[in-house]
Amino acid sequence: MEHATQVRLIKTALDQFDRNASDMQGGEAFSPLIRYLDPGICKREVEVLFRKLPLVICAASQVAKPGDCLTHDLSGVPILVLRGRDGVLRAFLNVCRHRGTRLVPAGQTECKGAIVCPYHAWTFAQDGRLVGVPHEEGFPTLNKAENGLVELQAHEAYGLVFVIPSPQDRKFDFDAWFGEAGADLRRFGMDSSAHYFPRRFSRKMNWKMMFDANLETYHFRFAHTNTIAPMFGDNKGVFDVFDPHMRMFLPKRRMLELREKNESEWNARWAGNIIYALFPNTIVLVEPDHAMTMTVWPDGPEHAVIDSVALIPQEPQTDKARDYWDRNMEIFWKALDEDYDMMESMQSTMHSGANTDLRFGRFEHLSTRFHEIVEREIA
Ligand code: FES
Numbered sequence: 001m002e003h004a005t006q007v008r009l010i011k012t013a014l015d016q017f018d019r020n021a022s023d024m025q026g027g028e029a030f031s032p033l034i035r036y037l038d039p040g041i042c043k044r045e046v047e048v049l050f051r052k053l054p055l056v057i058c059a060a061s062q063v064a065k066p067g068d069c070l071t072h073d074l075s076g077v078p079i080l081v082l083r084g085r086d087g088v089l090r091a092f093l094n095v096c097r098h099r100g101t102r103l104v105p106a107g108q109t110e111c112k113g114a115i116v117c118p119y120h121a122w123t124f125a126q127d128g129r130l131v132g133v134p135h136e137e138g139f140p141t142l143n144k145a146e147n148g149l150v151e152l153q154a155h156e157a158y159g160l161v162f163v164i165p166s167p168q169d170r171k172f173d174f175d176a177w178f179g180e181a182g183a184d185l186r187r188f189g190m191d192s193s194a195h196y197f198p199r200r201f202s203r204k205m206n207w208k209m210m211f212d213a214n215l216e217t218y219h220f221r222f223a224h225t226n227t228i229a230p231m232f233g234d235n236k237g238v239f240d241v242f243d244p245h246m247r248m249f250l251p252k253r254r255m256l257e258l259r260e261k262n263e264s265e266w267n268a269r270w271a272g273n274i275i276y277a278l279f280p281n282t283i284v285l286v287e288p289d290h291a292m293t294m295t296v297w298p299d300g301p302e303h304a305v306i307d308s309v310a311l312i313p314q315e316p317q318t319d320k321a322r323d324y325w326d327r328n329m330e331i332f333w334k335a336l337d338e339d340y341d342m343m344e345s346m347q348s349t350m351h352s353g354a355n356t357d358l359r360f361g362r363f364e365h366l367s368t369r370f371h372e373i374v375e376r377e378i379a
Pocket residue numbers: 096097098099100101117118119120121122
């Protein structure tokens with residue numbers, strides 16, 4: 001993030017503390033329950049948002065070395081990410097072109113040589129070419145050049161691997177897509193991060209709840225009373241939309257000390273947490289010395305799977321370093337589990353008839369914008 005931006009965020013937050021004010025935009029908004037319950041809407045969201053846009057599949061460090069691979073099925077599409085011996089990161093549909101067997105089993109993290117189908121041993125090179133067909137005389141019309149693995153567009157940035165789960169006719173312009181949010185993230189220099197504490201869990205909630213819950217600070221004082229609330233201002237935050245992505249600066253109380261310091265020493269990462277909502281389904285929370293990522297995947301309208309990983313500067317080499325990061329993860333997940341409990345709680349009352357809509361206040365406007373963008377994109 002550019003220093004001038006950091007100064008602007010900090011100044012705006014200091015002003016909120018001075019005036020005991022919150023970032024309020026627009027009017028109240030109402031989010032109809034159908035958004036969280038309707039299978040047709042969920043199907044449409046999957047078809048558009050979870051097929052045609054770049055989605056976080058893993059940390060780049062999980063496939064850092066030539067021969068590293070990873071399978072991923074949360075989008076509903078079997079994806080294989082593989083760093084070839086040539087060092088190039090590629091993504092494929094993890095599907096044999098003979099009769100569709102899955103090529104690389106879940107959990108396998110190394111593809112040393114060619115990829116051999118376990119069924120009839122059709123063999124694919126690491127760049128996807130079909131290079132071997134036993135008893136090839138049985139397939140007189142087979143054009144091997146046209147029956148390589150189906151390639152998906154993949155992109156490495158900010159220490160993460162993004163893949164578009166469906167093959168696309170046109171080359172996707174990733175830099176244009178991530179725009180200002182991407183430029184901001186790139187400046188944090190997380191490309192060579194190590195991954196730590198990958199965590200995958202399910203919750204009984206609509207996937208969009210993760211954004212309802214994480215794009216406001218109104219709840220901090222109450223839902224996080226015994227965890228992180230004392231560190232942060234009450235209902236404070238500086239919110240920016242880089243349509244379709246978003247950035248939130250969550251000022252910590254300790255930032256008040258910056259008033260005594262020269263602006264050139266101000267550092268937004270120290271002064272607060274910086275959250276990026278990378279459309280459609282990832283949150284990157286930038287903390288002073290690392291980042292946490294959470295990617296949410298719908299499993300029907302009322303279930304979601306959250307895939308998370310921490311990006312830390314380097315793999316810990318000592319027990320002391322491991323203890324440090326373990327403590328950090330514990331604090332983070334204790335607070336975040338409080339959020340996910342609330343999300344499940346909201347989802348669980350939706351069939352009660354008490355509400356037809358969820359009500360969003362003027363300082364919960366990022367959540368409102370998020371829903372507007374989702375609806376625009378799936379229209
Ligand atoms: S299904 Fe893969 S070789 Fe037959």
